[in-house]
Amino acid sequence: MNSTQSAAYVAEALIEGIDAVASKRSFHLSDFDGPLDLLLFLIKKNEMSIYDIHIASITEQYLECLAGEDRVDLDELSEFYNLAATLLLIKSRQLLPSQDFDDEDYEDPRQSLIDKLIEYQKYKKLALLMEQREMEVEWTLERASMQRVLPFPEPSDDTLWADLDVWDLLRTFSSFVQNFDSERIIDLYEEISINEKVALMLELLAKKGHFSFVELVTRPRSALDLACAFLALLDSVKNRMVRIRQHKLFGDIQIFPFENEVTHG
Amino acid sequence: MDEDKNTALLEAILFLESEAMDEEHLASASGLSAIEVKEALQRLCVEYESPSSGIYPLRSGGGWILAPKVEIWEDLKDRYGRKNESKLSRAAMETLSIIAYSQPVTRAEIEAIRGVSADGMVRYLLARGFIDEAGKKDIPGKPMQYGTTQDFLKYFKLGSIADLPKLSDIERNRFGQSEESLG
Amino acid sequence: MDEDKNTALLEAILFLESEAMDEEHLASASGLSAIEVKEALQRLCVEYESPSSGIYPLRSGGGWILAPKVEIWEDLKDRYGRKNESKLSRAAMETLSIIAYSQPVTRAEIEAIRGVSADGMVRYLLARGFIDEAGKKDIPGKPMQYGTTQDFLKYFKLGSIADLPKLSDIERNRFGQSEESLG
Numbered sequence: 001m002n003s004t005q006s007a008a009y010v011a012e013a014l015i016e017g018i019d020a021v022a023s024k025r026s027f028h029l030s031d032f033d034g035p036l037d038l039l040l041f042l043i044k045k046n047e048m049s050i051y052d053i054h055i056a057s058i059t060e061q062y063l064e065c066l067a068g069e070d071r072v073d074l075d076e077l078s079e080f081y082n083l084a085a086t087l088l089l090i091k092s093r094q095l096l097p098s099q100d101f102d103d104e105d106y107e108d109p110r111q112s113l114i115d116k117l118i119e120y121q122k123y124k125k126l127a128l129l130m131e132q133r134e135m136e137v138e139w140t141l142e143r144a145s146m147q148r149v150l151p152f153p154e155p156s157d158d159t160l161w162a163d164l165d166v167w168d169l170l171r172t173f174s175s176f177v178q179n180f181d182s183e184r185i186i187d188l189y190e191e192i193s194i195n196e197k198v199a200l201m202l203e204l205l206a207k208k209g210h211f212s213f214v215e216l217v218t219r220p221r222s223a224l225d226l227a228c229a230f231l232a233l234l235d236s237v238k239n240r241m242v243r244i245r246q247h248k249l250f251g252d253i254q255i256f257p258f259e260n261e262v263t264h265g
Numbered sequence: 266m267d268e269d270k271n272t273a274l275l276e277a278i279l280f281l282e283s284e285a286m287d288e289e290h291l292a293s294a295s296g297l298s299a300i301e302v303k304e305a306l307q308r309l310c311v312e313y314e315s316p317s318s319g320i321y322p323l324r325s326g327g328g329w330i331l332a333p334k335v336e337i338w339e340d341l342k343d344r345y346g347r348k349n350e351s352k353l354s355r356a357a358m359e360t361l362s363i364i365a366y367s368q369p370v371t372r373a374e375i376e377a378i379r380g381v382s383a384d385g386m387v388r389y390l391l392a393r394g395f396i397d398e399a400g401k402k403d404i405p406g407k408p409m410q411y412g413t414t415q416d417f418l419k420y421f422k423l424g425s426i427a428d429l430p431k432l433s434d435i436e437r438n439r440f441g442q443s444e445e446s447l448g
Numbered sequence: 449m450d451e452d453k454n455t456a457l458l459e460a461i462l463f464l465e466s467e468a469m470d471e472e473h474l475a476s477a478s479g480l481s482a483i484e485v486k487e488a489l490q491r492l493c494v495e496y497e498s499p500s501s502g503i504y505p506l507r508s509g510g511g512w513i514l515a516p517k518v519e520i521w522e523d524l525k526d527r528y529g530r531k532n533e534s535k536l537s538r539a540a541m542e543t544l545s546i547i548a549y550s551q552p553v554t555r556a557e558i559e560a561i562r563g564v565s566a567d568g569m570v571r572y573l574l575a576r577g578f579i580d581e582a583g584k585k586d587i588p589g590k591p592m593q594y595g596t597t598q599d600f601l602k603y604f605k606l607g608s609i610a611d612l613p614k615l616s617d618i619e620r621n622r623f624g625q626s627e628e629s630l631g
Binding site: 168195238239 | 460463464466541542544545546548549550551552553582583584586595596598601604605606608609610612613615
Binding site: 033034035036037076079082083116118119120121122123124125126127129130131132133134137138139140141142143 | 421
């Protein structure tokens with residue numbers, strides 16, 4: 001569906017929507033964006049022209065709508081009653097001989113209501129155009145986000161890393177931690193984490209080829225440290241990262257890289 | 266040739282930027298003069314008209330941005346598309362339309378047209394960044410006036426206020442003289 | 449014409465992607481066949497050869513990516529190159545600190561913390577030798593995890609990962625008040 005088609009489709013759907021409301025026997029003030037919206041709806045429903053409103057009948061229907069409403073909040077309701085008052089004023093003036101109002105200064109409330117309705121109708125139409133526009137552009141194609149820069153300097157370029165020490169690293173990391181709620185950082189903030197133990201295990205494997213479980217426990221008196229080390233070990237065995245051997249029950253556990261054949265010793 | 270070089274430079278800059286850039290910024294980023302930027306943009310627009318091009322320089326909110334062509338959206342939507350899930354309500358759209366088409370406009374003027382309080386809607390539109398304060402009106406009480414923002418243009422993918430959708434001639438006549446302000 | 453359409457589609461996809469895409473991925477993203485992708489890429493390469501083009505499809509690590517032409521780097525350097533170095537080193541530093549303190553960690557996890565794509569930075573840190581692949585994570589998709597290397601330890605003068613300072617150590621080392629809230 002191209003944009004023109006979809007715009008036409010929207011317009012149709014909107015008109016259908018209005019008809020659907022019109023065919024409903026009862027409707028609510030909340031269906032309308034304000035008193036003028038309701039009035040326009042009644043005029044359309046009665047197939048009248050804005051320039052030739054049958055005031056008596058419209059006023060009656062308008063008041064009926066208000067009478068049936070008890071849920072709209074008072075502020076909104078007062079706006080609806082304001083217009084009701086204007087309608088009643090126009091209706092009452094129509095009952096009086098017209099020459100009474102020939103005065104130059106007299107402002108015809110009927111004319112000003114018509115002007116208002118036309119003005120409002122114009123913006124309703126414009127709002128409809130804007131809505132169609134919004135529909136036409138409802139899809140945006142997103143470009144993957146990244147810092148688009150010229151290619152990085154060669155990896156050998158050490159200027160980037162000049163004068164960095166491990167405290168810079170911690171400081172940088174802590175700035176992230178500050179921005180996270182406690183639930184999300186629980187893994188990060190944990191003094192001893194399973195991840196840390198997994199990392200240490202990888203390091204020891206790379207350094208030594210194989211090592212024993214006690215080397216994994218850096219704080220022997222900490223139960224948490226021990227538990228994390230053990231959980232990390234179980235995890236790594238499950239993930240086929242390492243193999244383990246134990247030469248006797250409750251003895252030390254030897255840890256080997258998974259691919260290496262387990263040899264005695 | 267210099268012309269080619271300028272065009273190439275502009276193209277690369279538009280490619281590297283992810284936000285719309287106005288001509289002034291393009292000039293400062295490229296080191297070209299305002300006229301050179303204008304001419305290079307024109308040439309780029311022509312080059313990208315080729316049916317074998319899938320992107321083109323799009324005017325967006327007073328600036329320029331490279332964007333995929335509308336004709337191939339359908340093929341890209343599934344993978345790269347994001348649907349706008351925060352559409353404006355009817356009441357917000359009416360208020361916004363009044364501001365867009367009659368700016369600058371005061372809250373009282375909006376209320377007079379819609380027949381309801383505009384307070385909440387104006388605040389909402391301000392919060393969404395679609396409108397902004399646009400100076401005080403020179404009448405007693407000096408009420409604040411409102412106008413639309415660059416973000417408004419971006420949201421509706423309009424190059425400028427002049428690109429706002431227009432009423433048809435018939436509708437124009439129907440709404441009579443009150444149309445003047447729309448130009 | 450179909451050929452034009454395919455070329456346009458490929459161009460738009462390369463524009464929207466920020467990472468190099470191999471032909472297989474390009475085919476699945478575009479819905480074209482492998483041969484159509486190859487042909488469209490060829491046509492794109494020819495089109496971008498024009499001296500008025502500032503970007504071109506670049507073969508990078510088995511994939512394709514749009515990139516500014518080398519001839520105009522000089523003109524772009526100030527804004528998009530050197531000047532970005534501090535920004536670049538910050539991004540690299542941030543990524544490295546996350547990997548160091550949360551290892552092993554997947555790219556998606558890094559991205560979740562930093563809020564931006566980690567692809568370029570991970571690649572850079574891999575190339576720099578500070579990080580290495582550290583097994584796949586046992587979750588659906590089996591994403592690769594990353595950890596720090598011996599070179600990393602050497603560079604930061606650490607005997608082991610266990611020697612990385614802890615957040616609680618900050619209390620004992622005065623960095624200034626901004627850090628106190630961590631305590």
